[in-house]
Amino acid sequence: xxxxxTFSQSSMDKLEGVHHLLQDLCFRILYHRDCTIVYGKRTIxxxxxxxxxxxxxxxxxxxxxxxxGKAWAIDIAPYPIDWDNTKQFxxxxxxxxVLSEEHLPKEYYLRWGGNxxxxxxxxxxxxxxxxxxxxxxx
Numbered sequence: 001x002x003x004x005x006t007f008s009q010s011s012m013d014k015l016e017g018v019h020h021l022l023q024d025l026c027f028r029i030l031y032h033r034d035c036t037i038v039y040g041k042r043t044i045x046x047x048x049x050x051x052x053x054x055x056x057x058x059x060x061x062x063x064x065x066x067x068x069g070k071a072w073a074i075d076i077a078p079y080p081i082d083w084d085n086t087k088q089f090x091x092x093x094x095x096x097x098v099l100s101e102e103h104l105p106k107e108y109y110l111r112w113g114g115n116x117x118x119x120x121x122x123x124x125x126x127x128x129x130x131x132x133x134x135x136x137x138x
Contacts, residue, residue, distance in 0.1 A: 004030045007037060017041035019070040021104060022135050026076055028099050033092065036079040038131050039063060041071035057127050062134045075131040089114070089130035090122075096133060104135075111136050 007015070007030070014037040015023050029035055042050075042063040050056040062073035076096075078088040093112050100110035113129030115122055 002030065002032060002034045004034050006030070007035075011035075011037035014038070014040040015074070017065070017069075017071055018074055019066075019068070019072050019135050021108060022072070022074050022133070024103065025096060025099055025110070025133075026074060028103065029076070029092070029095055032095055034079045035076050035092070036081065038075035038077050038081075040074050041065065072135040074133055075129075076133065077131045086130060093130070107138055109136050109138055110134070 006012070007026070015026065018040045026035070026037065040063070042061065044059075044064065047056060047059060047061050047064055051059055063071050063075075066072050076092070078092050082088065093114055096110060096112065100108075104110065109118075111118060111134040113127075113132030113134075114125065116125055116127070
């Protein structure tokens with residue numbers, strides 16, 4: 001267990017403007033594994049660039065401010081990031097799932113970019129975004 005209690009200043013800055021329930025999950029994961037926030041709240045201009053590069057498949061991203069003005073998505077990765085070691089992203093997804101089931105209010109769930117349809121079949125995805133997590137209402 002890492003037992004780390006806070007993120008780097010860069011990650012803290014990226015958590016600014018993210019829904020408090022997602023922030024809470026991010027801080028809870030630090031007890032188990034050091035992580036970094038890759039992306040939090042985005043502007044429309046930032047989203048457009050990622051969409052044009054094929055790094056996002058939508059302009060209706062939950063990274064954009066929602067009705068409450070907060071981003072309902074974060075991109076979080078185990079630190080240090082090793083993009084070739086996908087096992088660490090799957091481990092993190094399992095931990096995020098458990099923590100979300102334990103700590104999110106029952107009217108919410110966490111959607112992961114490695115299992116968009118939430119059917120537990122990880123081989124039927126057409127777009128893998130292993131760092132992406134969305135707060136969703138049931």
